[in-house]
Amino acid sequence: MSVVHLPLPTTLARPAGAAAPVGADSAPGDDAAPGSRGQLVDRFGRVHRDLRISLTDRCSLRCTYCMPEQGVEWLAKSSILTTDEIVRVAGVLATLGIVEVRLTGGEPLLRRDIVDVVRRVAEIEGVAGPLEVSMTTNGLKLPELADPLREAGLARVNVSIDTLRRDRFAELTRRDRLDDVLSGIRAARRAGFSPLKLNAVPMRGVNDDEIVDLVQFAVDNGAQMRFIEQMPLDAGHTWSRSEMVDAGEILDKLTQRFTLTPVGERGSSPSQDYLVDGGPTTVGLIASVSAPFCGACDRVRLTADGQVRNCLFAREESDLLPLLRGTDGHTPADDDAIAELLRRSIAGKRAGHGIDDPGFLQPQRPMSAIGG
Ligand code: SAM
Ligand code: SF4
Numbered sequence: 040m041s042v043v044h045l046p047l048p049t050t051l052a053r054p055a056g057a058a059a060p061v062g063a064d065s066a067p068g069d070d071a072a073p074g075s076r077g078q079l080v081d082r083f084g085r086v087h088r089d090l091r092i093s094l095t096d097r098c099s100l101r102c103t104y105c106m107p108e109q110g111v112e113w114l115a116k117s118s119i120l121t122t123d124e125i126v127r128v129a130g131v132l133a134t135l136g137i138v139e140v141r142l143t144g145g146e147p148l149l150r151r152d153i154v155d156v157v158r159r160v161a162e163i164e165g166v167a168g169p170l171e172v173s174m175t176t177n178g179l180k181l182p183e184l185a186d187p188l189r190e191a192g193l194a195r196v197n198v199s200i201d202t203l204r205r206d207r208f209a210e211l212t213r214r215d216r217l218d219d220v221l222s223g224i225r226a227a228r229r230a231g232f233s234p235l236k237l238n239a240v241p242m243r244g245v246n247d248d249e250i251v252d253l254v255q256f257a258v259d260n261g262a263q264m265r266f267i268e269q270m271p272l273d274a275g276h277t278w279s280r281s282e283m284v285d286a287g288e289i290l291d292k293l294t295q296r297f298t299l300t301p302v303g304e305r306g307s308s309p310s311q312d313y314l315v316d317g318g319p320t321t322v323g324l325i326a327s328v329s330a331p332f333c334g335a336c337d338r339v340r341l342t343a344d345g346q347v348r349n350c351l352f353a354r355e356e357s358d359l360l361p362l363l364r365g366t367d368g369h370t371p372a373d374d375d376a377i378a379e380l381l382r383r384s385i386a387g388k389r390a391g392h393g394i395d396d397p398g399f400l401q402p403q404r405p406m407s408a409i410g411g
Contacts, residue, residue, distance in 0.1 A: 093410025
């Protein structure tokens with residue numbers, strides 16, 4: 040494999056141990072937007088603007104890199120956040136500078152109230168206008184939901200598709216549903232989602248021979264393709280760094296077939312994008328493992344059962360449920376107390392995910408229960 044150098048990730052804005060910048064845990068200044076509680080800034084100076092909400096840990100597929108075939112330990116139904124609770128937490132985060140929300144899961148479209156969730160979150164006023172709401176989905180329910188979701192204010196959608204071969208799809212996801220994903224992609228296009236992004240996780244000996252075909256599929260279908268390096272988040276804990284298909288290898292395969300032109304700097308976006316044969320199609324490489332973007336990370340996560348996670352790979356969580364519901368000896372908390380918990384969680388964020396550290400430990404939760 041030839042070595043391909045992706046543009047370097049942004050470095051940490053502030054050395055470890057340095058004092059937190061003004062606004063990290065201070066009250067908003069005179070110039071703050073109305074209702075603002077200041078910004079969510081960690082001790083490395085990273086300002087948090089992007090919220091990922093996992094709406095459910097349930098899923099209609101069983102992708103091998105994400106969920107076990109059977110024996111999933113589901114979150115207790117009673118612990119799943121209600122729409123009101125989600126809207127409340129998103130509202131508090133909006134006062135802390137969050138401007139973008141991605142809804143994910145598990146499979147977000149399995150929630151019966153999904154259109155309502157989108158509508159209500161998209162109505163929340165952030166510091167720079169209404170929150171921008173996007174979604175990552177396996178696409179199975181898009182044929183019936185693409186139009187209502189768009190009408191409810193969903194701005195963008197990413198559909199996951201790892202293979203274009205039916206037998207392979209059935210093996211990889213343990214469900215024979217490729218045709219339904221393809222219908223979902225068509226429905227999303229018809230509904231006017233643009234850009235429509237397609238996500239794939241290349242795996243050695245599984246689908247890495249389809250990297251070029253997937254980009255061609257995106258070109259033919261007016262979509263944008265994004266490849267995500269496989270991360271150690273599978274339920275079976277079988278991930279191996281040496282087996283992983285990295286971004287350099289993906290780029291190698293693509294440049295043998297297409298002319299790729301880098302689009303700008305990666306910045307805080309995890310994706311390094313390239314125009315394919317001059318555009319308009321782009322391909323994005325998300326090199327979470329081989330070129331981590333932790334130094335520019337601006338994400339905070341909320342799980343379906345109300346845990347705040349400051350990193351995909353965090354091993355600690357902050358539990359919002361008792362504050363929201365007044366359980367476990369708590370009285371129901373006001374929004375300031377919720378904001379305080381969110382600030383504390385971000386204050387404890389580590390510099391990076393540490394996948395390459397000798398002491399790295401995979402989080403207990405599989406990806407399906409964290410939210411990708
Ligand atoms: N069910 C939806 C879907 O598949 O798009 C949303 C949830 S899924 C966890 C979100 C994204 O995470 C998907 O694009 C999926 O391919 C990706 N993903 C899941 N497990 C992963 C892993 N171990 N490494 C890298 N990406 C992963
Ligand atoms: Fe389900 Fe998405 Fe995980 Fe696949 S990647 S099992 S579709 S949550």
